[in-house]
Amino acid sequence: MALLRNRFRVTRVLSDEGGFGRTYLAEDLDKLNERCVIKQLAPKFQDSWALSKAVDLFHKEAQRLQQLGEHSQIPTLLAYFEENNYLYLVQQFIDGQNLLKELQQKRGYSAKEIREILLDLLPVLKFIHERGVIHRDIKPQNIIRRKSDGRLCLIDFGSSKQLTAKVQMPMGTSIGSHGYSAIEQIRDGKAYPASDLFSLGATCFHLLTGTSPFKLWTEHGYAWVQDWQEFLKNPISDELAEVIDKLLEKDVKQRYQSADQVLKDLFPKQTSLVKEANYPTNLQQTQPTLLSRKYTLLRNFFLLGSVVLLLVLGQFFYQQSGRLELSISSSFGKSNQNSNSETITPEPSQVPLQNFYLAKTFKSPDRSVLSIALAPNGKTIVSNSGDTIKMWSLATGQEIYTLKGHTGRVNIIAMTPDGQTLVSGSEDKTIKLWNLARGQEIRTLEEHSNSVNAFAISPDGKTLAIGSDDNTIKLWDLTTGQQIGTLKSHSSWVSAVAFSPDGQTLASGSRDKTIKLWNWAKGKKIRTFTGHSQTVTSIAIAPDGNTLVSGSDDKTIKLWNLDTGEEIRTLHKHSDQVKAIAITPDGYALASGSLDKTIKLWNIDTGEEIHTLKGHDGIQALAFSQDGKTLVSAGLDNTIKVWRVSE
Template sequence: MICCLNPDCPHPLNPDGEKNCRTCSTPLVPLLRNRFRVIQVLSDEGGFGRTYLAEDIDKLNERCVIKQLAPKVQENWAMAKAIELFHKEAQRLQQLGEHPQIPTLFAYFEQDNYLYLVQQFIDGHNLLKEWQQKKRYSSREIQEILLDLLPVLKFIHERGVIHRDIKPQNIIRRKSDGRLCLIDFGSSKQLTARVQFKMGTSIGSHGYSPIEQIRDGKAYPASDLFSLGATCFHLLTGTSPFQLWTEHGYSWVKNWRQFLKNPPSDEILFLLDKLLRKDIHQRYQSADQVLKDLAKKRHLPLKQSNVGEIPPPTQSSSVSRKYALLRNFFLIGSAILLLVLGEFFYRQSQQMESFVSSSVSRGTKPGDILNQSHNQTIGNFQLMRTWKLSGKSISAMAISPNGQTVMSNSDDNIKLWSVATGQEISVFSGHRNRVNALVVSPDGQVLVSGSTDRTVKLWNLARGREIRTLEGHLDSITTLAISPDGKMIADGSNDKTVRIWNLATGEVMRTFIGHSAEVSSVVFSPNSFLFATASADKTIKIWNFATGKQIYNLVGHSAGVTSLAISPDGKILASGSSDRTIRLWNLATGKQIRSLNTSAEVKSISFSPHGQILASGGDDAKIQLWNPTSGEKLYTLVGHLGTVNAVIFSEDGKTLISGSQDSTIRIWQVVN
C-alpha cells in the first residue's frame, strides 16, 4: 500500500503502483526524500498536519515515525510562527534524542511545500497495554518505573522542555532491553515560548494533566511530575484518572488512597501524596527532589503533618543499620519467594496452552469428550461450576479483566456473577428490550451493552450506574467491541451498519457502510490499525480504521458469518459460520489459511490469551477446542443441553466460560 500525503485526504491508502490518489487525485510520492516509504496514518495533529508510520529503505526497511507540518492558518504571522516552532521542535528533538530513552531524530526537510520531521520508532508495548496484561503493579515495580523515568524528565527539564502529556500510553517499554522510553513530544513546548494561536490553550490528557495545565494552559516541571504521579496511580490501583476526573474533577487527588486495593509501601504512599498535590506549590518542583526522596534509606511515615517535611529518625544509627540489614535480608528472601511463586503461577497459566502433550502423557487423546461431572478431571480440564438462570437463554457474556466477575444477559437486564462462588452480585436494569451483546473496557471500569431496543449503554461497573446511552441505529444492536486502548466502542446492527463511538464523549467517530445484511460481529486488531466486520451476507470485510477505507472483502463461507476473533499476535482472523465451518485468514493479506469442519453451526469463537487454542460453541450444545496452527481438533467439552452462544477465556488463560440457550453458565478450569 502507498499512502497519500495530502493532509486533507479522507482515505489516503492506495494500492501499490498507483500514480495518483484514488480519493483526492493528489500525485502519490513513493519515497519521501528518496528514502522513507509512508505506509499509514497514525494520527491527525489538530489542523497542523498528520503523523505517519513509515519504513526507512536506507536501514533495511526499519520503521520510523514521520510528522508532517501542514497548518491550516491564513495569517502570514501565524504561518511563520508555526514554521518557527516546528523548526525549534526539530532542534529540540535532535538535542533530546541524545538520551537513550527518547526517540532519535533521523531527518528534517521540506518537500512539496510541506515540512517533515522523521523520528525513531520505538518497538515495544506501552504501559497501558502492559497493565492490561499484568493487572497489578507492586510497590517495587512502581519504584522501578519512577527510577527509570525521573532521570529522563530531569534531562528534558534541564533543557527547557516540558512534555505536557505523560500517561501510560506515552511510555513504551522497549522490547530490546526493557527500558522505559518517553514518546510523543508533539505537544512539548519550550519553557520560555507560548503558542498564541487562537485554537485553544490546554494541551494534555484530562485526569493525567494538572489543573494549571488544563485551566490556564501553563505547564512547568512540576506539571510533568503530577502526570507521572497520576500514571503511577493508574498502574497501582487499576483506576483510570480520566474516569475519576470525569466524575469528580480534581477532588479525587485528595482521597486517592481510597482506590487502593492492596496498600503499597509507605515510601510509595508518601511519594504519590506529594506528586498528586492539586496545588502546584505543594508538589515536588523537580525530578531531582523526587529522586532524593527515593534514595533515602530510611522508612518513610504514612502521614506527614507538614507537606515536604520528613521527621528525623527516632532510632539510633546502630539500630538503623541493624534494621536496614534485616530489612534487606527480608527483601531478598521475599524476592526469591516471589520468583518461585511467579514461576509456579506462570506454569499454571501455560497449562491451558500445553494441555495436549500433558494429556497424552496421561493416556488421554485429542478429541476425547470431557465428562460433565463436577470435580472430575480428564486431561487438563475440570468443570468447576454451573449456575442456571430462571428460563433465560444466555446469548451475551463478558468477563472482567481480573477474571473475578462474569456478566451475562438476562432478557433486558444484565447480571453480574462471582466466578469464585457462582453467586449473583448485581443486576443492571435500563434497557427496554433484550440485551444481545456485552463487552468490558480494558481497565475494567466500564461495561458496554447493546440491545434490541437499538441503544448502546455504558455502565460504571464499580457503582452499577448508567453513564450514558448511545443512540442512532435504526435496528437492533447485535455485536460490540472495544479497542485495545479503551478509547473506542464499535457496534454492529441489524440495520447493516457499524458505528465507532468515542467512549469518553459518546460522540460518533465513524460509520462503516458496506454489508448487504445484518452485521453479526465486529473486532479490532491488537494494534487498532485494522478493523473486521462480519455479516449474514456471508462476507467479512477488513477496514483500515484510520481512513475508514475497505481493504479486503473475504468471501468463502456458504452461509452467514456469525462470529469473528483475531489472534493475540494480530496475524490470524478466525470466522465462524452457520455453514458449520471455521475459516482462518491471514489478516495482513486477506488470504485463507485453512478451513475447519465442525459438527454444528458455529455461534461463538474465541482465542486463548496466548493464541494456541481456538474455542468454538455451536448449536449441538458442545464446545470444541482447536489448534489454530495445525487445524487439529483437540477436545470437545460437553455438558450443556442447548446451543452454546458464547465462549470466552479469562485473560490469564486459566478459565474458559461458556453460556448456553439452556440458561446455564459453566466455568471450566485448567488443573494439574
C-alpha cells in the first residue's frame, strides 16, 4: 500500500474483517516513525442501510476516540480522513497483548488478579460513562495490557454509542458480542452504563473460569448467568462472588448502575493489613491480599484506590507547604460539607496510631519528592518530580499520568477539596491549575517575582493563598484566576501558609522565625507568634480551629492557642530540622517529619509521643487519609512511603 496522506507507512496487516475492512500496523513519519494503527473502512456489501450504518459507526468511532483519547488508557486519535474512496482512522498503537491471548497462555486468572483487573478498568468505564459514552463491546479481545507499565487499555470504540435519552438501535438490530453483551443490548438494541458493566462481569467470568460466555450463550442463552459459579475451578471469596453476581444480573434494574457502585463494594474488601514484606517496593505493585473477617470493621472504614480518573467525592482537605530549601508539609482538616461523601471520620480510639507500619514504597523515577497530595477519596497520590507532576494509584503503585508545563522545579502541590483541580507552584515563579480528570492545564498565574514554595487552598475551594520568596502572600480567586490582594508583613520569604477550617483566617510562617495570623478578606494582620529560633518550615491548624501547630529548622514543633497567640507547649524529640507536619482529620494526633530520618506521631492534647516511624530519609512532606488510617510521606531519598494502621 502506498504512503497514506504522505505521512503513514503501512508495515503489516493486523486483522482482516472481510467485508468490512482491514486494520494495519503502520509508522507515522511525522513522529519519527512512531508506530500507529490504521483502520480502513472498505465495505463490500451493497445493502444501503448496512453501508450507511458501517460508515456512521466508523465516523462515530473517530469521534469517540477524539473525545476520550485524553485518557491514558484509551488510544488517542491521530487522524481521520478519506483517500482513494476509502475512509481511514489512525490511532495510537498500544504495545501489548489482549486479555484473550493472555488467558490462552495463563489458562486462568486468580481471584486476586480479577480484582486487579476490576480496579484498573472500572475507573476507565467511569471516565467514559461520565462523558456520555457507552462502549457496548467490552470483552477480553478489546482489553490490552500495555507492556510499558502493565496498565489495561480499552480499545475498539467502533460499537460505542453516545448516551442520550434513548440509546437504542432500530428494531431487530443489536450491537455487541453475544455472551458478553447484556440482554437489553442484544434483544432490544438498548444500552446503558449498566450494559457495559454486564460485559465487564462476563469478561471477568471468562478470565476466572476459562469458559467462553459466547459458548454458554449459544447453548443456554442467558441461563448461564444464574449458575456461573458452577464453572469455577477454584473457590473465591463471598465478597468477590457477590460483586460478579450483581454485575451479571439479567435484569438491568437489579444490576450495578455505575462503575462507582462497583468500586464502593470492592475497595473496602481490598484493604490490606499485611506487612511490607508482602509488597514489592517498586511501581509494579500487586493488589493486596484479602482481609480476614476479623478486620471487617476496619476495612469498612478504609477507602483505598485508584485512577482515577478521578472525579472525587467532596470532602475538606487542605495542604500547606515549605520553602525553597525543600521545606514542604501537608495537613488536612475536617470538611464543613458532608455532601455525598462516603468517607468516615473515626473517633480517636478507633485509630491505634502506635500500630502504624510501612505498607508500600513507591520509587520516584529520578528526583527527590518535595511535595505530595492525597486525593480526598484516598485512592490516588500526586507528587512532584523535577519540573513535572505525577499521579499514582495508591492501590497498585502504578503511575497514572504525568503533567508537564513548568520550566523549573515544582516545589509545592495541593488539591482543591473536591479533588478535581490540582494547583502547583514552581521555581519558574508561576502557579498552574490543572484539571485532574483530563490531565490538562487550566490556567497559569504569574505575579510573583521569585520562586513559589508554599500555598494553601481555602476550605470552600475558591481562594488560593500563595507564599513566595518575595516575602509576600498573594491571594487569588481560583474560579476566575484573578488576583484578590497581597499581604505584606514578613521580613523574609514565606515558607508555609494554612487556612483555618472555617476559612476566615490565614496563618503564615516565614524564614523570619515568626508566624502571622491574618484576616485575609480584609487584608489585616491579627497577631504575630514568636518563639522559634530558626525558620518556620511548616504550619497546620487543627480541625477544631483552636490550635495552630508549627514545625521549624530549630528541631522543634510548637503548639499555639490560635485565639490568644500563646504557646501551649513545645515538642522537641527530633534530632534534626523538622520539615513537615500533618494533623489527623479528627484532630487527635499530629505527625512530624524530620531530616533525622524519622516520623513521630504525637497526642495533640497531651504532647505525648505515641510512636516513631523509621526508614525514610530526608522527609519533606506528610499527608493523612481522610479516615486517619493511612499516612503518606515523601522525601529526598526519591521515595514515597505509605504507612497504615494495623490492629
